[in-house]
Amino acid sequence: MKVWDLATRLYHWFQAVLFIALIASGFSGNGPHVQLGLALFTLILWRILWGFVGSQTSRFSQFIRSPITVLRYLAGKEPAQPGHNPAGGWMVVTMIFMLFLQCFSGLALAGLLDNMPYMEYGLTDTVFSALESMHYILARVLPLLILTHVGAIVVYKLRSKPLVMAMLTGVQSKVTETGELYFVSQRRAITVFATAILVTVAIVAIA
Numbered sequence: 228m229k230v231w232d233l234a235t236r237l238y239h240w241f242q243a244v245l246f247i248a249l250i251a252s253g254f255s256g257n258g259p260h261v262q263l264g265l266a267l268f269t270l271i272l273w274r275i276l277w278g279f280v281g282s283q284t285s286r287f288s289q290f291i292r293s294p295i296t297v298l299r300y301l302a303g304k305e306p307a308q309p310g311h312n313p314a315g316g317w318m319v320v321t322m323i324f325m326l327f328l329q330c331f332s333g334l335a336l337a338g339l340l341d342n343m344p345y346m347e348y349g350l351t352d353t354v355f356s357a358l359e360s361m362h363y364i365l366a367r368v369l370p371l372l373i374l375t376h377v378g379a380i381v382v383y384k385l386r387s388k389p390l391v392m393a394m395l396t397g398v399q400s401k402v403t404e405t406g407e408l409y410f411v412s413q414r415r416a417i418t419v420f421a422t423a424i425l426v427t428v429a430i431v432a433i434a
Contacts, residue, residue, distance in 0.1 A: 230309040230408065231397040232282045234416035239394050242270055246326075246373070253366055261337045265427055268330035272423035274323055280419065283409040284310030291316050307388075309399060309408055318376060325365055325372065332362040339434040 245267040252258030278287040290311035292300075299305040300313040311319055334340050335358045340350060380390050393399040 228309060228399055228408075229397050229410075230284050230399040231394060232285065232410050232413065232416070233397070234277070234413055234420075235282065235285045236394055236397060238270060238274055238277070242267065242274075242326075245270065246369070250366070250370060261333070261339075264330055264333045264337070265431065267326065268334065269420075269423045269427045271323060271327050271330055272426055273420050275327070276419045276423065277416065278323075280411070280415065282411050287320065291320060315379070318372075318379070322369075322372060322376070325369055329362060329365045329369065332358040332365070334430065336362055339430055342433050343430070 245263055248258070249260065249263050249267060252260040252263060277285050283289055290313075292313035296305060297313040297317065300307075305313060335350060335355060340346055383390050388400070390399075
């Protein structure tokens with residue numbers, strides 16, 4: 228059953244590549260760390276917007292479930308639905324949120340927010356120091372979160388649920404049929420991505 232559109236799959240793999248490159252350049256002190264961060268920031272902005280206007284399985288409303296539903300799923304009392312399962316949905320939201328915070332703090336540390344309106348009041352020394360600490364902490368927490376994500380993928384693979392293949396082909400097996408899924412035009416994905424690029428360009432231009 229097709230569950231992932233092309234845009235969502237491309238986002239997933241580009242995010243993975245950019246994250247690895249950022250970790251490598253950040254800890255080594257070499258490479259275009261800021262430029263890579265801007266690319267990831269653009270990608271995260273796109274994903275957040277896509278979570279509201281994208282295809283059915285990519286929307287937050289489709290995969291964010293109540294804690295009770297998550298517990299029922301983990302206990303095997305809730306069937307797997309197309310797309311993210313209840314536990315995986317919260318993992319996705321957590322990663323997007325933490326990556327956004329990491330990118331935002333990185334923009335501040337790079338001085339790209341200094342000329343934004345009212346930043347002279349909001350970006351105080353105390354706030355800057357807090358963002359610096361957050362960037363440092365998240366640089367160590369995010370890899371652990373990714374490892375947890377990979378571990379879950381391995382477990383599902385052992386249970387004959389190939390999540391990696393689904394993100395490559397867009398087709399997911401062993402899910403409960405819920406009728407035809409709604410997929411939006413990929414031209415909308417391009418429009419949303421262009422919007423995210425314009426936001427990033429605007430931030431750099433103002434800086």
